[in-house]
Amino acid sequence: MSPPTPHVPTATRTFALLLSSTRRGARLARLLAVEQLRTWQVPPGVTWRVEQIVAELSANAALHGRVAGRDFGLSLTLDTAAGTLRVEVEDTRGEEPPTLRPDFRPNAESGRGLLLVTALANRWGTEPRPPTGKVVWAEVDLNERPDAGRRS
Numbered sequence: 116m117s118p119p120t121p122h123v124p125t126a127t128r129t130f131a132l133l134l135s136s137t138r139r140g141a142r143l144a145r146l147l148a149v150e151q152l153r154t155w156q157v158p159p160g161v162t163w164r165v166e167q168i169v170a171e172l173s174a175n176a177a178l179h180g181r182v183a184g185r186d187f188g189l190s191l192t193l194d195t196a197a198g199t200l201r202v203e204v205e206d207t208r209g210e211e212p213p214t215l216r217p218d219f220r221p222n223a224e225s226g227r228g229l230l231l232v233t234a235l236a237n238r239w240g241t242e243p244r245p246p247t248g249k250v251v252w253a254e255v256d257l258n259e260r261p262d263a264g265r266r267s
Contacts, residue, residue, distance in 0.1 A: 126196035128155060133186040134173070136206070141173035144189045148202075155193055157200065161255055164235045165191075165200060168253045171228040172204035175251070182207040182247075198257045199237075207248045 130151045134140035148169040152162045169189065176187035188205035232239050236253035244250050 126194060128193040129190060130192075131188065131190035133188050136177045136182070136185060136187050138174075138177060140187065141170070141177040144173035144187075144204075145170040148189065148191060151191060152200075157193065158257065161200060161257055164255050165202060167235055168202050168232055168255070169204070171231055172202065172251050172253065175228060176204050176206040179206075179208070195257070199254050200257060201252060201254045202236075203250050203252045205244055205248060205250045 130148075132147065134144050145166060149162060149166050152165060157165070173187070173189060185207040187207070188203070190201075190203045190205075192201040192203075194201070229239075232253055235255070237256045239251070239253035242250045242252065
């Protein structure tokens, strides 16, 4: 008789849902993401960074990626083996992928969202989702200092 194979715990956890493309849906995405990260016992510094990223990408999906009657998707993937947490926000408008605005003005009321994502994420980018739509993703490394990303 051979010895039993040791059980290796799953290194990847996922959370995904569809939300209405509204301000309320964007707010709910942030609140649900934070609750899920607490359930997964993600370090507070990482949770804080991901909360800001989810808030920004969800607001962009509801404001800029909105198509009437279509929801946006949020997914979180915690990969403890790789030491990363990936955020994906999918909307139904793929014709204009988001870019950093070169004409950013410090006193403007909008236009700095992707600057925040750039500052808080270790990596981010976009991918098309045929037939229409796109995904904006961001990754945060888990092995950084708990206060990494916070600015006082």
